[in-house]
Amino acid sequence: MPETKKRIGILISGRGSNMLALADAVRDGRIPDADIALVISNVADAAGLTKAAARGIAIITLDHRGKTHEQHDQAMAAALREARVDVVCLAGYMRLLSPWFTNEFKGRVLNIHPSLLPAFPGLHGARDALSYGVKFTGCTVHLVDEHLDHGPILKQAVVPVFSNDTEDSLSARILVEEHRIYAEAVAMLLHSDWRIEGRSFK
């Protein structure tokens, strides 16, 4: 009964390591009863595109250049609707989504961020954690709303910071946890009973 499966859309801009982790989780049944329906990249030569295609996942490129922000987001939304996706997962998608888009897919857009939000939002979660001198950091899967790195949190994981860490060594340690909790969060969103109270998933 393929049509009873949940359908996952993924937005990437680069290597898409979290996209591949979600594909692995679907394959291994850690995200049960689901398919990766579509991977969209706004960058034509994103390394993740060929990797997705090699796994038999449908891919398209939608170049954001020469369009307004909302025109680009409407093109993505049309492709995602055509693919009948139940959830949209950002996996290194390097553009902000317009309020129009997040409202159109309200409660169904997930992002993963390499810090324990609300600490260290923005582009350099691991670097900023190192600079601040924290002893623990981690990663966060959250619903995307109209604010940067801000929506209700589905999952977090904690990672220690060691005194000899570099941005690369810390990012690598965080990435292992990203791959794990992103799959857990998607499975939870698609298949569990949950409700949001205030900002909290219960």
Place this chain on the structure above:
Amino acid sequence: MPETKKRIGILISGRGSNMLALADAVRDGRIPDADIALVISNVADAAGLTKAAARGIAIITLDHRGKTHEQHDQAMAAALREARVDVVCLAGYMRLLSPWFTNEFKGRVLNIHPSLLPAFPGLHGARDALSYGVKFTGCTVHLVDEHLDHGPILKQAVVPVFSNDTEDSLSARILVEEHRIYAEAVAMLLHSDWRIEGRSFK
């Protein structure tokens, strides 16, 4: 050789549970070669005062009312110098320290805060973490500088947030870790080789 022992001064305003935890750690040798030299409260009927006195610790009350901020801090500094303290530990001291004071005891004033700073600074670390919907929070021992809940971090500990937590249940879980890492941080500051690079203790 009592004069070779390190001397700890503690500022409180209330029950002083972290003050008692530090006193326990001195007694048990987890903060080795140290004495609690003095406990100062800015509140005359702070519950912690009688508990400290019952353990034979020197206590004084210095009421902040009727003085300027810096006059009060100068009175505390005079008492702390008289007691020849090597480190000043805030333990539920509910007033900001003046830049004059933090400069006078630069690098020797510690605070403990019930969150994983830089997340959730201010008076309600546990409540704010619950409201935000984080899955992990914790506590932080940091050097006090002229900014609120801001200086370089000595120790942090992580605590899970459960979906049925109240502010009280979460605060209690954090407090156990506060008592542990505050003693570890004081022992480290007094007895270890360390240096600060940027904001990081190494």
